[in-house]
Amino acid sequence: MNEIEEYLAAAAGQPEVQVGEDITIRVDLAMAHDVTAPLALTAFAEIGIDRVFDKRKVAFVADHVYPAPTVQARQGQRQMRNFANTYGIKMFEGEGVCHQVVAENYSLPRGSVVVGADSHTCTAGAYGALAIGVGSTEFAAAMATGTLDIEVPPVYEVVLDGILVPGVYAKDIILHLIGAFGTAGFTDKAVIFTGEWVRTASLEERMTISNMTIEMGAMLSYFSIKNDVGSVAKVHKFDVSMIVPLMAAPSSPANVQPVANLAGQTVTQVIIGSCTNGRINDMREAAAVFSHASINPNVNCIILPASQLVAQAMEDEGLTKIFRRAGATIANAGCGPCFGGHLGLAASDDVVISTTNRNFPGRMGSKESRVYLASPRTAAEAAVAGKIVTPGTVAELGGRTDE
Amino acid sequence: MNKNMIFKGRIWLFDDAVDTDQILPGYAMAYPQDELKKYAMAGSAMPDFSQKVQVGDIIVAGNNFGCGSSREQAPVSLKSAGVSLIIAPTFARIFRRNAINIGLAVMQADLTTLVKTGDIITVDLKSGSVELPDGNVVSGHVPGENILAILAAGGLINKVRQQLTKQEV
Numbered sequence A: 001m002n003e004i005e006e007y008l009a010a011a012a013g014q015p016e017v018q019v020g021e022d023i024t025i026r027v028d029l030a031m032a033h034d035v036t037a038p039l040a041l042t043a044f045a046e047i048g049i050d051r052v053f054d055k056r057k058v059a060f061v062a063d064h065v066y067p068a069p070t071v072q073a074r075q076g077q078r079q080m081r082n083f084a085n086t087y088g089i090k091m092f093e094g095e096g097v098c099h100q101v102v103a104e105n106y107s108l109p110r111g112s113v114v115v116g117a118d119s120h121t122c123t124a125g126a127y128g129a130l131a132i133g134v135g136s137t138e139f140a141a142a143m144a145t146g147t148l149d150i151e152v153p154p155v156y157e158v159v160l161d162g163i164l165v166p167g168v169y170a171k172d173i174i175l176h177l178i179g180a181f182g183t184a185g186f187t188d189k190a191v192i193f194t195g196e197w198v199r200t201a202s203l204e205e206r207m208t209i210s211n212m213t214i215e216m217g218a219m220l221s222y223f224s225i226k227n228d229v230g231s232v233a234k235v236h237k238f239d240v241s242m243i244v245p246l247m248a249a250p251s252s253p254a255n256v257q258p259v260a261n262l263a264g265q266t267v268t269q270v271i272i273g274s275c276t277n278g279r280i281n282d283m284r285e286a287a288a289v290f291s292h293a294s295i296n297p298n299v300n301c302i303i304l305p306a307s308q309l310v311a312q313a314m315e316d317e318g319l320t321k322i323f324r325r326a327g328a329t330i331a332n333a334g335c336g337p338c339f340g341g342h343l344g345l346a347a348s349d350d351v352v353i354s355t356t357n358r359n360f361p362g363r364m365g366s367k368e369s370r371v372y373l374a375s376p377r378t379a380a381e382a383a384v385a386g387k388i389v390t391p392g393t394v395a396e397l398g399g400r401t402d403e
Numbered sequence B: 001m002n003k004n005m006i007f008k009g010r011i012w013l014f015d016d017a018v019d020t021d022q023i024l025p026g027y028a029m030a031y032p033q034d035e036l037k038k039y040a041m042a043g044s045a046m047p048d049f050s051q052k053v054q055v056g057d058i059i060v061a062g063n064n065f066g067c068g069s070s071r072e073q074a075p076v077s078l079k080s081a082g083v084s085l086i087i088a089p090t091f092a093r094i095f096r097r098n099a100i101n102i103g104l105a106v107m108q109a110d111l112t113t114l115v116k117t118g119d120i121i122t123v124d125l126k127s128g129s130v131e132l133p134d135g136n137v138v139s140g141h142v143p144g145e146n147i148l149a150i151l152a153a154g155g156l157i158n159k160v161r162q163q164l165t166k167q168e169v
């Protein structure tokens, strides 16, 4: 068995598991947010049970539409709060994006099972959790039973060796992989990340990569600290030092191209943040650009810290001041415009550079708007230049400034 | 949900990579649950699908059906429009689970080159066999025990309710 299979077997309480086998695993944390929880509450009521499986192991997060842009959104949050109070479970309101809030507030040892009613739940694989995204009904069932039924996925190993060159970041690595494997490359499969680069990467960097494994269809993403993870279906090796600054051009995360090929494209809005790239290392990277130059008057730049703790760290390190002076708008910690919810929707002629994870048509507002996905550094430089430029054009690259 | 897991129905053929925005566009998410069926496939190549589909019909599609968001409203719209079964070589995982959980059967098989819209096929989900209009039988992936149990119960909520009552007895 490989490392993922060992943890799945442990979670299922059986000595071993076979690929394709149906197993029932115990849940260590069940999380839902203000878009998926309201539907789950209806399903939970239909089950007709008067308690959750373990109140310490269920969490609600109001992040997608917080502060509420519509009465309906607020109604959903009130429903969640009332449920949370009735059942004695924890609800985080306005404290940040669910995946970051989970990482900051729960200590989840390797092999813990996290069930999240959000497709980017896979972010938690960065610290060794087996984190599975589910829909509202499955979340309701997990909340009632404390278990989840899954099929044991085949496991693939992605080895990341080498050292990144200046101007290339974790975001470029995951864009490179999505470009290579496509949006269905790992559907129903699990991915273990290993290699020299992985062992030296920061938690933040690993979270950026794990976050976007769902963009390759992966059911599970897991970052190993071992040299030998056991036998896997296939091993894919990459030398990260060969990767150049990349972007996913409209309208698929798999439409990946070198930034150099897209240089010159006019930009009207820049979003820096989200659960993909809204952590303090990302903010430092953006601030390194904005401390040299102001944002182009034709560009709206919105900073979206992943959590209140990140926002506080930005404050403490003087980054907030740098962003404001450069002309950026700092939004509250949460999802904001990432999924087209509020706080910066795109118009039909907007060209957006965003550090988020999806650029499907209409994801961020108008169906005609064009969204490019990139690293915080690439996004910040575009905000200053008013067009796509290769990292290092606006301000000199300082190498690995964030570690 | 038929207990024998045998589905006989008319086919609607779709392409590869029908994503959740095609199945149920984002704008339709705001409508009440009982109106979702009007928007089934509204963003797809067949936007008037909901007016044409009849109870018991079967969707046959290409790879990666249901990719994109985890919105459960997507399979709900298809089920309430009357779709009884979706057959595709591969599904996006969360969509597939969502469909099963609400009691909408799915099967993995590649029929896209074997059938056309309007054909009638008979599918035995338990054995994974598909009888084509010409009488030929092809086989698809047999769903696991867990999946069949959820479908037999008419969805995950019913199954969990049955489980919990059993435990209490």
Ligand code: SF4
Pocket: A064, A097, A098, A099, A118, A120, A274, A275, A276, A334, A335, A338, A339, A356, A357
């Ligand atoms: S920040 Fe974006 S991708 Fe992350 S949870 Fe929120 S909406 Fe989803």
